[in-house]
Amino acid sequence: MAISVAHPTPRQSPLGRTFARIIERRPSRLALGILTAIVLVGLLAPLIAPYDPAAQPDIVLMKDLAPSPAHPFGTDPYSRDVLSRVIYGARLSLFIGLLATVVSLTLGVAYGAVAGYAGGLVDAIMMRVLDAFLAIPRLLLLVAILAAWPRLSIGALILFLGLTGWFGLSRIVRGQVLALKHAEFVTAARALGANRRRILWRHLLPNLVSPIVVAATLGVAHVIVLEAGLSYLGIGVPQPEASWGNIIRDGSDQVATLWWMSLFPGLMMVLTVMTLNVLGESLRDAYDRSW
Amino acid sequence: MLRYAVERVVQAAVIVVFVAAISFALIHFAPGDPFSAAIDNPNVSDAIRERLRVQYGFDRPLPEQFARYVSQLARGELGWSFSHDRPVRDVLTHALPNTLLLMSIALIGSFALGVLIAVVQVSRRGSATDHVLSGASLLFLSMPDFWLAILALLAFTYWLPIFPVGGAVDPVMHEYMGLGGRILDRLRHLLLPALTLTLLAAASVARYQRAALLDVLPADYIRTARLKGLTERAILRRHALRNATLPIISLIGLSFPALLTGAVFIERVFAWPGMGYALVNAIASRDYPLVVGAVIIGSIMVMAGSFLADMLYAWADPRLRGN
Numbered sequence: 001m002a003i004s005v006a007h008p009t010p011r012q013s014p015l016g017r018t019f020a021r022i023i024e025r026r027p028s029r030l031a032l033g034i035l036t037a038i039v040l041v042g043l044l045a046p047l048i049a050p051y052d053p054a055a056q057p058d059i060v061l062m063k064d065l066a067p068s069p070a071h072p073f074g075t076d077p078y079s080r081d082v083l084s085r086v087i088y089g090a091r092l093s094l095f096i097g098l099l100a101t102v103v104s105l106t107l108g109v110a111y112g113a114v115a116g117y118a119g120g121l122v123d124a125i126m127m128r129v130l131d132a133f134l135a136i137p138r139l140l141l142l143v144a145i146l147a148a149w150p151r152l153s154i155g156a157l158i159l160f161l162g163l164t165g166w167f168g169l170s171r172i173v174r175g176q177v178l179a180l181k182h183a184e185f186v187t188a189a190r191a192l193g194a195n196r197r198r199i200l201w202r203h204l205l206p207n208l209v210s211p212i213v214v215a216a217t218l219g220v221a222h223v224i225v226l227e228a229g230l231s232y233l234g235i236g237v238p239q240p241e242a243s244w245g246n247i248i249r250d251g252s253d254q255v256a257t258l259w260w261m262s263l264f265p266g267l268m269m270v271l272t273v274m275t276l277n278v279l280g281e282s283l284r285d286a287y288d289r290s291w
Numbered sequence: 292m293l294r295y296a297v298e299r300v301v302q303a304a305v306i307v308v309f310v311a312a313i314s315f316a317l318i319h320f321a322p323g324d325p326f327s328a329a330i331d332n333p334n335v336s337d338a339i340r341e342r343l344r345v346q347y348g349f350d351r352p353l354p355e356q357f358a359r360y361v362s363q364l365a366r367g368e369l370g371w372s373f374s375h376d377r378p379v380r381d382v383l384t385h386a387l388p389n390t391l392l393l394m395s396i397a398l399i400g401s402f403a404l405g406v407l408i409a410v411v412q413v414s415r416r417g418s419a420t421d422h423v424l425s426g427a428s429l430l431f432l433s434m435p436d437f438w439l440a441i442l443a444l445l446a447f448t449y450w451l452p453i454f455p456v457g458g459a460v461d462p463v464m465h466e467y468m469g470l471g472g473r474i475l476d477r478l479r480h481l482l483l484p485a486l487t488l489t490l491l492a493a494a495s496v497a498r499y500q501r502a503a504l505l506d507v508l509p510a511d512y513i514r515t516a517r518l519k520g521l522t523e524r525a526i527l528r529r530h531a532l533r534n535a536t537l538p539i540i541s542l543i544g545l546s547f548p549a550l551l552t553g554a555v556f557i558e559r560v561f562a563w564p565g566m567g568y569a570l571v572n573a574i575a576s577r578d579y580p581l582v583v584g585a586v587i588i589g590s591i592m593v594m595a596g597s598f599l600a601d602m603l604y605a606w607a608d609p610r611l612r613g614n
Contacts, residue, residue: 128302128305129309131302131306132305132306132309132310135306135310135590135593135594135597136310136313136586136590136593137547137548137551137552137589137590137593138548138552139552139555140551140552140555140585140586140589140590141313141586143570143574143582143586144313144314144317144582144583144586145317147573147574147577147579147582148317148318148320148579148582150577221433225435228435228437228438229435229436229437229552229556232435232437232556233559233571233574234574234575235574248437248438248441252441255441255444255445255449256445256448256449259445262438262441262442262445263442263445266435266438266441266442269435269438270430270433270434270435270438273433273434273435274429274430274433277429277432277433278429
């Protein structure tokens, strides 16, 4: 006797479907355009930046210059060109945001999937551990870690940002896995002889793509803000590397006289974070509607 | 309800021990001794360093050190602050009231403002007002705390000097003021930092509350109320808002980490003498015991906050109140 298997929808990648939904809306189209521009600025920083971001042409005569045609964003107390630093800052901030998010996605998905799939006592213990991590505000945890190791490399900073960013996502993943574990298509796969690994990889994870993409988009935005905050406190990106938070820190002793040093990098940061948030939210909407 | 409370207390206690374990691990795996800032000095001989290690118990086995550390914490001993030259506990007990003041004003203010914005938006959903307010709350949500604080400082103390530059009181004149003058002086210093934190927190409340209200509106009882002839306003106030209170309460519990994080940056920018300011200065002067102390107290505050919110939730939801 033939077993009939239901095929409710034709094969279409969940990513392609959500992308199509995003393009439909004007705000998210605009956000996507702006974000692409910022990413391009970051990628092409060496070509776009008018000066070397670390060059200190004249620390006496050219420091603290207000914005002018030669230096549209002014110069900093070390006579460096702020526009060039903001451009290179885009490169670094996006890079850190992206890599740290990759780290936390990997951890979050793995942890959540294992907890959800294992169930029972293992799940209970794993979730209590997660609760404990979630109870500590991320910034405080990072401050405690980073203050202990002075002058960390950017790689280590990325690692710590990633290591502290996966708790929320793994909860979502666990919930989804728990919900899907007994779905008919999983039972069918098991009946066909698929082992655990195959079920997790081929059947459960593809169904988690949407929440993961949403978490990634919002996660990058969050990491950018966190990195800027840590750099502003002096424990983020090591000086003299240009990051948006570092530039603002360089001007933070004379906020009133060096207003351009807080205003311009901050504007870039808000623009980036806002576009990421808009995209993340419309991704979430698209995903909610597709259920 | 009582059983639930007990369960949550036990859970919170386990988490506190866990936080202590993390901070203990951080202290021990960090380079140097916890007090290396004070004795990492070529003028201090190895013999003295060794004696200090024994005196502070760093020669004992790790489990014993951890047990000692936890029992110290339980007695409220957080170690010695090198930069202030007094116990960490003293430094933090002086700073804590200022932070709590800032956070509670921002908590109340942001929920009042956020819910108000959401109600205005939902009562005119789809209108230009709705879109503008949505955009504004997204903007504030995307703003790093310290950047908005810097902008507020620039705008209202330098360009338009209506507020004092920073601190909790006027550094010179406060001592010479009468009672009324002192209160006024404190208020003047408090207003700008509190307003900044309120705005930042209100953005997420408004967004969340708007979604919660929109979730409730398609419900049958709302349609019934509308069919009864109630005005949109009465429906919102009497039916929708009331049913959207539970999400508000759980949002209060979730908002503590963001409020505390915001307070750290805002205190730094406005030199507001709270825990965040102490923390930032401790980072700068490499006073690690104070950093860890502030982190532990901060985590406990967040946990206590979400515990209270959970209790409030259990009390406010009639379905949970019974058992």
